[in-house]
Amino acid sequence: MSRTSLARLAMPCAAAMIAGGCRTDTGSTPDPFADNLWTLSEREIRVGSADDPDYAFGPIVDLVPGPDGLLYTMHWGAGTIRRWAPDGTPAGTVGRKGEGPGEFETPLGMGFFGDSLWVWDMDAYRVSYFDLEGAFLGSVSPKVDIGGSMEESPPRPDRPLRDGTFIGVSPAWSDGIARGTLTETPYVHMDADGNRLARIWTRPRAPRDVFAILDDDGFGGSYSSQPFGDDVRASTADEGLLVLDRRAWIGEGEASVKLTKIGLDGDTLLTVAIPYNPVPLTAERYDSAVAAEVEDWRDRSGSLTADEADIREAMYRPDYLPAVRGFMQARDGTIWLRRFDPVESEDGELMIESWVLDAEGVALARAVTPVSVGMMVVSGDTVWGIEHDELGVQYIVRYRLNRDG
Numbered sequence: 001m002s003r004t005s006l007a008r009l010a011m012p013c014a015a016a017m018i019a020g021g022c023r024t025d026t027g028s029t030p031d032p033f034a035d036n037l038w039t040l041s042e043r044e045i046r047v048g049s050a051d052d053p054d055y056a057f058g059p060i061v062d063l064v065p066g067p068d069g070l071l072y073t074m075h076w077g078a079g080t081i082r083r084w085a086p087d088g089t090p091a092g093t094v095g096r097k098g099e100g101p102g103e104f105e106t107p108l109g110m111g112f113f114g115d116s117l118w119v120w121d122m123d124a125y126r127v128s129y130f131d132l133e134g135a136f137l138g139s140v141s142p143k144v145d146i147g148g149s150m151e152e153s154p155p156r157p158d159r160p161l162r163d164g165t166f167i168g169v170s171p172a173w174s175d176g177i178a179r180g181t182l183t184e185t186p187y188v189h190m191d192a193d194g195n196r197l198a199r200i201w202t203r204p205r206a207p208r209d210v211f212a213i214l215d216d217d218g219f220g221g222s223y224s225s226q227p228f229g230d231d232v233r234a235s236t237a238d239e240g241l242l243v244l245d246r247r248a249w250i251g252e253g254e255a256s257v258k259l260t261k262i263g264l265d266g267d268t269l270l271t272v273a274i275p276y277n278p279v280p281l282t283a284e285r286y287d288s289a290v291a292a293e294v295e296d297w298r299d300r301s302g303s304l305t306a307d308e309a310d311i312r313e314a315m316y317r318p319d320y321l322p323a324v325r326g327f328m329q330a331r332d333g334t335i336w337l338r339r340f341d342p343v344e345s346e347d348g349e350l351m352i353e354s355w356v357l358d359a360e361g362v363a364l365a366r367a368v369t370p371v372s373v374g375m376m377v378v379s380g381d382t383v384w385g386i387e388h389d390e391l392g393v394q395y396i397v398r399y400r401l402n403r404d405g
Contacts, residue, residue, distance in 0.1 A: 032274075032363035033355050040369050040383060041400035047088040048395035054090050057082060060394060062110050063376045063384055065331070068132045071384065072110065072117065073396060079104045081119065083134075084396065094134045095119065102128060102136030113162045120160060127160040142166055143194035155188045155196070159236045165191050167200070167236050167264075174223040177205045178212035187234065187241060189264045198265045201241055204232055208316040211293075213306045222306075227289040227315065228281060230322040235329055240264045242335065244327050248318035249278040257323050257337065259361055272361030274337070278320040286317055324355075330378035333359035342371055365403070373397065 049055035062074035070091050071084040079097025084090060094117065095104050108122040116137065117130045125144045129137040145154040155168035168190040176182030183205050189197040209231040214221035233244040240263040249255035255278040261270040293311050306314075321340050328336045337355040345351055352375075354367040369375060369383075377384040383399045 031366075033366035036365035036403075038356065038365045038367040039402045040373065041402055043397055043399055045088045045398040046387070046395050047084060047397075048393060050389075050391065050393045057394070060376075060386055060396070061108060063386075063396070064110055064112070065377060065379050065382075065384070066117070066132065067112060067115055071396070074107050074110055074119075076107055079107060081107070081110065081117075088396070088398075092134060094130050095128065095136075099124065101139065102130070104128070109159065118160055120158075125157060140164070140192055142190070142192040145194055155186055155190065157190065157194075161238055161264075165189060165197065167241075168196075172203075172205065174210050174212065175214075175219060175221060178207050178210045178214060178221065178223065179218075180207045187236075200264060200266050201234070201243060201262050203234055203243075206231075211314050211316070213310055213314055227293070228286075228318055228321065229316060230318060233326065235327065237329060240269070242327075242329055244324065244337070246322050246324045248322045249320045251319060255320070255323070259327075259335065259337075259357070270361055272357070274323075274355065274357075274363075276323045278323070279341075281318055281321050286315075290315060328375065328378070332378065332380055334364065334378065335359070335361070336367065336375075336378065343368065373399070 047055060048057065057073070058075045058077040060073050061076045064072045064074075066072050066083075069086055071086075072094070073082050073084065075082065079095070081094040082090070083092050083094065095102055095107070097104065099105060104119065104121045104124070106121060106123040107119050109120040111118055113129075115132050117132075119128045119130070120126075121128065124141070126139050126141045128139040131137055140160070142157040144156050146156070148154050153171045153173075155170045157166040158169040159167040161167065166189075168188045170185040172185045173182055184202045185205060186202045187200040189200055191197060209226065209229060211224045211226045211229075212221050228248075230246050230248045233246065235242045235244075240261065243260040243262060245258040245260070254273075254275055256273040256275045258271065258273045260268060263269050290308060290311055293315065294308055297306050297311070323340060324337045325340045326338045328338070330336060335357045337357070339353040339355070341353075342350045343353050350371040351368045352371055352373075354369070356364045356367050358364050372387055373383075374386040375383055376386060378401065381401045381403070383401050385397050385399070387395045387397050389395065
């Protein structure tokens with residue numbers, strides 16, 4: 001699609017307010033992102049294969065550009081990290097599946113402290129370190145307290161920090177959230193011995209945050225995401241947390257999305273509220289989501305184990321759609337808020353719309369990117385992401401970010 005047609009997106013009211021905006025019974029809210037449009041260039045690199053062992057890989061859970069110019073991709077199923085040269089050719093691996101030194105059971109996150117790669121192993125509760133040649137440097141296994149009840153589980157280490165401490169998070173058990181017995185989960189700053197240095201923030205939990213068909217015995221059930229979920233989200237970083245309050249408008253006061261930066265000591269570093277025009281959740285759209293969930297249950301189980309009444313009872317129904325579906329912190333400090341609904345281009349292609357803010361929460365641009373591109377990293381003008389072919393095979397892709405749209 002050309003950049004000219006991108007600039008002439010056909011915008012439904014459910015997506016954004018460009019060129020006059022959408023109007024609800026609340027009036028029109030000025031759009032601070034309307035004046036600057038960011039788009040992606042034509043694809044520069046596509047890496048992957050369905051059958052070539054040098055280029056075939058399993059699901060990617062993390063993707064990080066290294067200080068050595070290589071791209072690092074994490075594959076939890078294979079228990080390894082692959083490296084790729086700037087032109088997309090293989091450049092070796094780091095670690096392997098196993099329980100020994102330099103091996104991973106379930107790698108779930110990675111990053112760099114200077115020239116050292118750190119890899120967090122979720123099941124082993126261990127962080128391993130490697131140099132830029134892939135050599136194992138050592139590991140730290142922080143103390144983990146797995147005691148307590150489902151409602152009061154102690155925080156467990158979740159992300160290593162440069163100084164040897166960790167950000168810890170209490171488990172969020174779906175059953176407890178759905179039944180209303182688990183109403184909050186704390187994030188803490190902790191040392192390697194499990195001592196709490198500070199409580200950073202407490203994440204609120206509500207039964208509406210989980211789509212749950214509960215068993216009648218008081219414990220257990222089937223759980224998934226709410227189609228119209230608006231739960232509060234958090235993202236960890238070396239300096240603390242970025243918290244996104246995306247609760248749907250309830251019909252009172254100004255409709256806004258709130259971003260908050262919180263330091264490791266629990267102090268609020270920044271709060272910004274982004275106003276928007278709320279869009280009602282229509283009965284037709286809600287009914288369509290219920291019907292889709294009914295079909296999904298049939299597909300999964302082979303026979304319907306939850307009837308339509310059960311699904312309607314389990315599905316959260318806000319009066320208005322959430323404004324934002326999720327968010328991403330870019331390596332350059334910008335913050336990308338993905339709008340809840342896609343937009344449609346003149347030629348019918350579905351596009352993801354994002355609000356982009358700088359590190360201080362100032363509106364920078366409205367970005368429009370293809371739905372087919374699962375963006376994972378924005379580093380300057382380089383965008384790395386994941387695409388799938390018609391068979392579901394993953395490919396690593398690179399695009400250039402056009403900031404002068």
